[in-house]
Amino acid sequence: PSWPPPLLTVSLIPGYFLEDFVDMLCNQKLHQSWELLFHHSVVIVCFGIAVLLHQYVGFALVALLVEINSIFLHLRQILLMANLVHTTCYRLNSIINLGTYVVFRIATLAWMTRWLFLNRENVPPAMYAVGTAGMAIMTPMNIILFYRLLRSDFFKSSRDVQREKEQ
Template identity: 30%
Template sequence: MAIEHERFDNFDHLEPIPYQYGIVVTGCTMVAFFALNRFVYYMGPPKHVAVKDSWKWRNLFGSWFHALIIGSWDISCFLMFPDMVVDLVGYHDMYSYTMIAVTTGYFFYDFVDIVISGRTRTSWEVLLHHVVVAGTFFYNLILCRCIAYTAVALLAEVNSFFLHSRKLMQMLQIRFDAPLYRLNVYLNLLSFILCRFIPLIWIIYGMLMWYYRVEPSYLIILSLDLFVMWVVNIVLFWRLLTNDIIRPTKTKSPAPKQQNGLEITANNNKSHEKLNYNCNGSYANHNSCSRDHINISDYQLRDKLINNHVSNGFKPKLS
């Protein structure tokens, strides 16, 4: 069995990268993301983002920026250093090592940002994720081990770019049926399969093949991490599939209706819209029409369109 284990080219002979370098890069990355956070704060949120959501906008923008940088960086690692797939346990290079130090610094930053913002209770699952992931990554940096496997895990950031783009577009109130949003929907689902599920399968295969090259305690922790990631990713993928594909297909918008010479269109998605108007007075006195309850999402009519209809004597009531 030992002979079978040696039937591959390993890179255990490579000189390890000093862990001090990884610590410095991790710390500098934390400072850089805090600086980015302050920059976005002073720039202010877009006009479509409510003031109460300004922190959410800054945090989400930082996550999106991290996914853009690390996702592109990670792909370039495999293109520039194809030998890393030969030995995902022992292989390492300065380029990939630096990338992992940068992403570790980001996770530490995001953890601190959530805590100091007072959102520990509402974001506990994110904090747990950061502790597990950043802890494992930092351990790999110190030992300079499993660097290539960490790069495989970071392929998930390619999908995170589209995942965060989806949320940013929702905050910017981009219509659900807009071409850009729909394109992101399909790229998000496709990259979810290619960059989350397949890398997880790849890592499990490596654990079964090269388990003897890592410490048993590390193998146990990694197994628990993978179990959690599988559960989280399956649930997340199903939610995305339901909200972006299945539900819109079942609740298509009705054909435009003509009333009083006006063409009225509305999304018939009951889970996203609840629009009620209660108007008193005559048609001529449209100023007496008061809006009792409005809860508008990306899929509803804009206030401007509705106000135009009311001013022309039309009293809409959707529920």
Template identity: 35%
Template structure:
């Protein structure tokens, strides 16, 4: 939107400053979705305020509740919206790995919604949104140029801890479950391929995260610039 100005007066662009910027998605969609996912993923394992581990964590194939099914519905809509946002904003080439991840998640979640199978497994995967909170905070701090601040140092420790203790733990638990019950699961081969692909991607992300936040001195200034916020061609910096 542009404002009509009198002749001779320079034109001012009044468009939103975050349009096309990763921060826009973080504030308007990412963080609210993560809060909802974490709260509902936790509540899906509760019954009268008591944690019910056997049903939710042992029967990832058949067990589900109306609340857990609703959570998967909401999360599927988020991944569809985020995929469309990446493509429409022109970030598809730079964010191809995110698109692959989102495509796998959307396919698995749509199968879950259609068949009512693996709903508990989908809920377990959404616990990784706890780590996404620290990842998004890391991005915001980098965009603000606050990589030398105490907040960034604290967040990077929380980020690496939640990445390993929550994100990777959830991924590996799901992989173990599918391998253990492979002969009894519906379309186990499809889910095994999807899990192995995302496992590889998660390990690659972990290596990049460690290299960027804990080994920044390697390669000197050139490495820091190449993996900081100065590279505008990347959708998200390492």
């Protein structure tokens, strides 16, 4: 029997995050990657449940909207590694990154949290607990990352400005 395209799409996600998880374990120091490893663990569990039970696939597909912003987060990292921070490309990416962050991360997580709350009677207690825990972990992590991006790309400290003048 063949799987419907939405389930097939969702089934690829745990494998991708598992591969990235193992890569980080092998190639990065734990103190540098623990937040992402934790994030990946939550994603693997949540998407794994959707795949194994063939349920909540639509919810998982909505969660994939978050990955649209990942394009700009990854481009930001590439531009940082290439030392292109003071370029128009970096600045433009920073603005798009922030916009897509609000739309595809913050708004998506807010919608998912709202959906879970409004449908709590229709979701089995164990799945509701997993979903609630997942949202309780992902939402603060994303708010903290948003703050770090704002601080880094838009609100330079006086120390950072002084350091740039000295270079």
